[in-house]
Amino acid sequence: MSLPTGFLDELRGRLSLSQVVGRKVMWDARKSNQGKGDFWAPCPFHQEKSASFHVDDRKGFYYCFGCHAKGDALSFVRETENVGFIEAVEILAREAGMPMPERDPQAQQKADRRSQLIEVMEQAVQYYRLQLKTGQGAAARDYLDRRKLRDAARDRFEIGFAPEGWQGLWDHLRAKGVDEALVLEAGLAKASTKGKQPYDTFRNRIMFPIRDARGRAIAFGGRAMDPNDNAKYLNSPETLLFDKGRSLYNHGPAREGAGKGQTLIVAEGYMDVIALAEAGFTATVAPLGTAITEDQLRLLWRIAPEPVIALDGDTAGLRAAMRVIDVALPLLEAGNSLRFCLMPEGLDPDDLIQSQGAGAMQKLLDQAQPMVRLLWRRETEGRVYDSPERRAALDKTLRETLKKIADPSIRHHYGEEIKALRQELFGQGREGARKPFQPFQPWPRGQGGRPGAKWQPPAPPMPGTKASYLATAGEAGGERLREALILASLITHPELIEVFEHQLEELELTGPGHAVLRRAILRHAGVPDPANFRDKIASEAGDALETLFSLGHVITAPPILKTDDAELARMCVAEELAKLDARRGVRKEIEHAVEDLGGLADEGVTWRLGQAAEAVQRAGRSQLEDSGDLGEDRDALSKQLQSLIDGQVWKKKK
Numbered sequence: 001m002s003l004p005t006g007f008l009d010e011l012r013g014r015l016s017l018s019q020v021v022g023r024k025v026m027w028d029a030r031k032s033n034q035g036k037g038d039f040w041a042p043c044p045f046h047q048e049k050s051a052s053f054h055v056d057d058r059k060g061f062y063y064c065f066g067c068h069a070k071g072d073a074l075s076f077v078r079e080t081e082n083v084g085f086i087e088a089v090e091i092l093a094r095e096a097g098m099p100m101p102e103r104d105p106q107a108q109q110k111a112d113r114r115s116q117l118i119e120v121m122e123q124a125v126q127y128y129r130l131q132l133k134t135g136q137g138a139a140a141r142d143y144l145d146r147r148k149l150r151d152a153a154r155d156r157f158e159i160g161f162a163p164e165g166w167q168g169l170w171d172h173l174r175a176k177g178v179d180e181a182l183v184l185e186a187g188l189a190k191a192s193t194k195g196k197q198p199y200d201t202f203r204n205r206i207m208f209p210i211r212d213a214r215g216r217a218i219a220f221g222g223r224a225m226d227p228n229d230n231a232k233y234l235n236s237p238e239t240l241l242f243d244k245g246r247s248l249y250n251h252g253p254a255r256e257g258a259g260k261g262q263t264l265i266v267a268e269g270y271m272d273v274i275a276l277a278e279a280g281f282t283a284t285v286a287p288l289g290t291a292i293t294e295d296q297l298r299l300l301w302r303i304a305p306e307p308v309i310a311l312d313g314d315t316a317g318l319r320a321a322m323r324v325i326d327v328a329l330p331l332l333e334a335g336n337s338l339r340f341c342l343m344p345e346g347l348d349p350d351d352l353i354q355s356q357g358a359g360a361m362q363k364l365l366d367q368a369q370p371m372v373r374l375l376w377r378r379e380t381e382g383r384v385y386d387s388p389e390r391r392a393a394l395d396k397t398l399r400e401t402l403k404k405i406a407d408p409s410i411r412h413h414y415g416e417e418i419k420a421l422r423q424e425l426f427g428q429g430r431e432g433a434r435k436p437f438q439p440f441q442p443w444p445r446g447q448g449g450r451p452g453a454k455w456q457p458p459a460p461p462m463p464g465t466k467a468s469y470l471a472t473a474g475e476a477g478g479e480r481l482r483e484a485l486i487l488a489s490l491i492t493h494p495e496l497i498e499v500f501e502h503q504l505e506e507l508e509l510t511g512p513g514h515a516v517l518r519r520a521i522l523r524h525a526g527v528p529d530p531a532n533f534r535d536k537i538a539s540e541a542g543d544a545l546e547t548l549f550s551l552g553h554v555i556t557a558p559p560i561l562k563t564d565d566a567e568l569a570r571m572c573v574a575e576e577l578a579k580l581d582a583r584r585g586v587r588k589e590i591e592h593a594v595e596d597l598g599g600l601a602d603e604g605v606t607w608r609l610g611q612a613a614e615a616v617q618r619a620g621r622s623q624l625e626d627s628g629d630l631g632e633d634r635d636a637l638s639k640q641l642q643s644l645i646d647g648q649v650w651k652k653k654k
């Protein structure tokens with residue numbers, strides 16, 4: 001019976017070798033180190049009293065130093081249960097809760113095809129390696145020399161070169177009798193759309209073979225030599241052999257290195273992996289041109305329980321780290337987590353090792369942060385929590401994030417750690433802290449109070465209060481705040497600009513820097529990616545953008561916090577535009593009323609209408625202070641004004 005591709009890998013992934021062997025032996029507690037997957041016991045295959053039988057859970061192999069028995073979970077079951085291969089698979093599948101696949105006559109044919117494709121890939125590896133040593137590979141060799149990649153490292157990682165010609169590899173493989181279909185299926189060539197011969201997938205690129213955990217060549221990664229090439233790095237297309245979301249570069253050697261006790265490091269690219277491995281960090285892998293996937297995380301945890309994600313310290317690196325957190329949270333289990341090592345800004349692992357040595361890299365790895373700390377940093381960095389509302393918004397965001405953790409025990413411990421970090425941030429003596437309760441102390445007579453304690457002057461306003469729009473802009477503060485929220489929402493959700501483009505063009509802007517931001521928004525409206533769009537806005541209106549996103553009412557607004565909820569942002573922008581129109585419409589009605597009555601009334605009429613306008617503004621400010629929302633609409637304000645006019649407010653009281 002032929003098993004489908006990946007079945008045995010999944011079976012081995014669901015069961016640890018120590019679980020399988022543990023049914024037959026008693027572990028030696030003194031010699032075993034379960035935390036490192038290191039187990040020792042008397043050998044079940046021969047009579048002995050000492051613990052010479054060793055199980056390495058990380059590598060998935062056992063070895064007896066007495067009788068030299070060795071193998072994996074399948075061979076252990078076969079030997080101890082005296083069964084054949086398929087029977088051993090069935091026993092382990094039952095234990096793992098996996099149904100055995102139906103007998104498929106096509107499975108063997110598929111397995112044979114995989115073997116043929118692997119043979120073709122190996123021929124391609126040798127072809128590319130040979131080309132690096134020819135005259136055509138001179139520029140590629142110079143590049144590798146500049147990167148200080150020695151010949152021994154090039155041979156160890158089998159680095160090669162794909163020449164510029166369109167059919168170099170194609171002609172080479174066809175001359176060796178390789179079937180055209182196999183070359184195409186391996187992803188080494190592409191069919192021509194113009195009726196010509198197929199052409200090579202990789203041209204004028206430094207080639208990095210990608211091997212699976214068993215060391216079989218399954219794909220290539222190619223770095224362009226031409227700086228104007230559209231893709232700096234190009235991977236093989238997905239094939240019967242290669243699924244980039246389920247593969248890791250340097251998987252096999254990294255697994256071996258981790259089995260020897262090294263820290264498993266996840267770097268960003270091929271050159272980082274090679275630089276780290278050459279510096280002694282052999283347990284290093286890299287995803288293949290994509291953000292880390294769920295399948296890759298599971299592969300990492302099969303190698304080591306706590307991999308260290310080593311990412312560049314720039315904005316892109318931080319953003320990638322945050323994406324990894326979101327992928328990892330639902331998958332966390334007891335013993336499986338991540339740590340994060342952020343490189344100094346502007347340096348990748350290769351740069352750091354070249355300039356400061358392997359010791360500097362080891363120091364950073366030793367300081368790697370647990371994932372909960374980076375999660376806390378993501379939610380709090382650059383924000384001020386000087387009000388109950390802001391702290392409540394933080395609590396809500398963190399609660400929603402922790403709900404993603406499926407394991408209740410881990411969720412509990414994350415919550416405890418977050419509480420400790422929160423106490424550290426909001427602890428006594430820090431800005432925004434909750435102060436201890438102070439009993440009421442009455443004021444002495446003659447100073448506007450009751451007899452008792454000494455009079456104390458009122459506390460000065462906090463910096464955040466003094467800088468707020470409402471404090472600095474007076475009656476116009478509420479309108480400027482609405483303008484700020486509209487602009488910030490559109491910058492965060494650029495896909496909505498087209499919906500509100502006309503209203504944005506017509507909007508009367510009074511806030512500082514708002515007109516500059518509007519021009520930048522409209523100019524770059526065609527950029528769909530929020531990160532790129534915001535970068536372009538920053539390059540054109542840097543100070544204004546920084547000021548905008550430093551406003552407390554902006555950074556805690558739902559459209560800014562929930563970057564993935566475009567519908568919420570659309571509703572918010574529409575509502576704020578409507579409220580601005582209502583408020584300004586009422587003000588214009590008052591102005592028009594004054595003009596219309598100008599020839600019929602004395603200055604008392606104008607004064608009374610002015611008082612009516614101020615009453616409307618005061619009502620709006622009061623509602624903002626009470627509820628945090630300017631909830632009045634145009635009809636309500638208009639009716640209020642009309643009632644004042646109907647009451648003949650211009651008639652002075654006797």
